[in-house]
Amino acid sequence: MKNSLLISIIVTVFLACGSSSQKQAHSSSKELDTMIKNQSFEITSHAAQPLMTAAMQQLADSRLFTNGSTAGNINITSHTNYLRMKNDSVMAILPFYGERQFGGGYNSPSGIEFEGVPKDLQIKKGKASSYDIRFSITDKHSNTDNYQVYIKLYPNLSSTIQINSGSRSNIQFQGNVHALDSIH
Numbered sequence: 421m422k423n424s425l426l427i428s429i430i431v432t433v434f435l436a437c438g439s440s441s442q443k444q445a446h447s448s449s450k451e452l453d454t455m456i457k458n459q460s461f462e463i464t465s466h467a468a469q470p471l472m473t474a475a476m477q478q479l480a481d482s483r484l485f486t487n488g489s490t491a492g493n494i495n496i497t498s499h500t501n502y503l504r505m506k507n508d509s510v511m512a513i514l515p516f517y518g519e520r521q522f523g524g525g526y527n528s529p530s531g532i533e534f535e536g537v538p539k540d541l542q543i544k545k546g547k548a549s550s551y552d553i554r555f556s557i558t559d560k561h562s563n564t565d566n567y568q569v570y571i572k573l574y575p576n577l578s579s580t581i582q583i584n585s586g587s588r589s590n591i592q593f594q595g596n597v598h599a600l601d602s603i604h
Contacts, residue, residue: 449549449575455599463503463579465595468494470518511535518589533560549575
């Protein structure tokens with residue numbers, strides 16, 4: 421009798437927990453759908469993942485990264501960073517770790533910064549209620565730096581941003597997406 425009561429309680433707890441997480445996942449997915457429909461969201465990244473090169477490995481060997489960071493996964497929670505989409509405009513300030521093929525010049529920012537209406541914007545619904553966003557945009561401070569940006573937004577509100585450029589090594593960012601209205 422005690423065993424069947426205990427089993428019944430355990431099954432009830434598991435079902436309640438599963439139901440709660442399903443409701444939360446469905447709610448997050450609907451929230452993501454609304455952000456995409458309104459084209460109004462902000463991504464804040466917590467990790468930068470630069471392309472691993474010999475130079476990045478030398479930096480890691482020199483122990484120049486903060487605790488918990490490696491050459492391939494750098495904690496950027498203490499850096500101001502964002503990628504925002506509002507209507508037809510996109511703006512971003514992201515730190516850059518990696519190699520530049522061309523000099524940036526004096527007094528020019530070393531990070532990735534852009535603002536404006538992107539070229540070739542594509543937003544497609546992906547598998548399992550995710551979204552794929554891609555576009556091209558020119559650097560805010562230089563007309564020579566052109567970025568190809570690939571964004572993947574997941575229903576649990578996590579994100580991946582990949583940025584490719586002809587003048588910098590590729591870099592990827594991991595983070596979370598939020599509705600603009602909920603943070604400003």
